[in-house]
Amino acid sequence: MKIFHNPRCRKSRETLQIIEDANVDIEIIEYLKTPPTKEVLKSILLMLDIPAEKLVRKSEQDYKDNFKGKSLSEDDWVNAMIRFPKLMERPIVISNEKAILGRPPENVKAML
Numbered sequence: 001m002k003i004f005h006n007p008r009c010r011k012s013r014e015t016l017q018i019i020e021d022a023n024v025d026i027e028i029i030e031y032l033k034t035p036p037t038k039e040v041l042k043s044i045l046l047m048l049d050i051p052a053e054k055l056v057r058k059s060e061q062d063y064k065d066n067f068k069g070k071s072l073s074e075d076d077w078v079n080a081m082i083r084f085p086k087l088m089e090r091p092i093v094i095s096n097e098k099a100i101l102g103r104p105p106e107n108v109k110a111m112l
Contacts, residue, residue, distance in 0.1 A: 001019065001024050001025065001026045001027070001093065001094065001095040001111070002026070002027045002028075002029060002093070002094045002095070003015065003016055003019065003026055003027070003028055003029065003091050003092070003093050003094075003102075004029050004031040004036070004044075004088070004090060004091055004092040004093075004094075005028050005029060005030055005031070005090070005091050006030070006031065006032055006090050006091070007030065009090055009091070011090070011091065011102060011103055011104070011105055012090050012091040012102065014102075014105035015091045015093065015102030015105040015107075015108050016028070016091070017105075018105055018106070018108050018109065018112075019093070019108060019112070022112045024112060031085050031088060031090070032085050032086065035081075035082050035085040036082070037082070038078055038079070038082060041078050041081060041082060041088075042078060044092060044094065044099055045078070047094065047097060047098055047099035048092070048099045048100070048101065051074060051077075052074050052077035052078045052081065053072070053074075053077050055077075055081065055088055055089050056077060056080070056081065056087050056088075056089070057086070057087055057088065057089055060084075060086050060087055062084040062086055062087055063084075063087055066080070066084070067080060067087075089101055089103065090102070091103075093107075093108050093111060095111045096111075098111065
């Protein structure tokens with residue numbers, strides 16, 4: 001199991017705690033320090049079954065400063081999240097080629 005994690009995010013910490021409490025081996029990827037590659041992010045979007053724009057946090061300052069009101073292609077949104085990883089919704093948990101968003105954190109229980 002993998003979690004794309006932001007330790008400063010309460011929902012991300014709560015999701016990670018649920019996984020740790022279940023004694024599941026977890027690879028923690030701090031995506032702000034190590035953003036996913038374009039290929040990895042596209043794979044995550046396929047597993048989530050959502051378009052890239054749905055994974056964008058529109059409350060982030062990077063969004064407001066650079067993308068608000070703009071119509072971007074799927075590829076452009078992916079590139080935006082790679083360039084500005086804070087834009088990615090979090091946490092994202094991956095297991096057995098399936099992914100979920102840990103919002104709310106209890107969503108992860110379906111993967112345990």
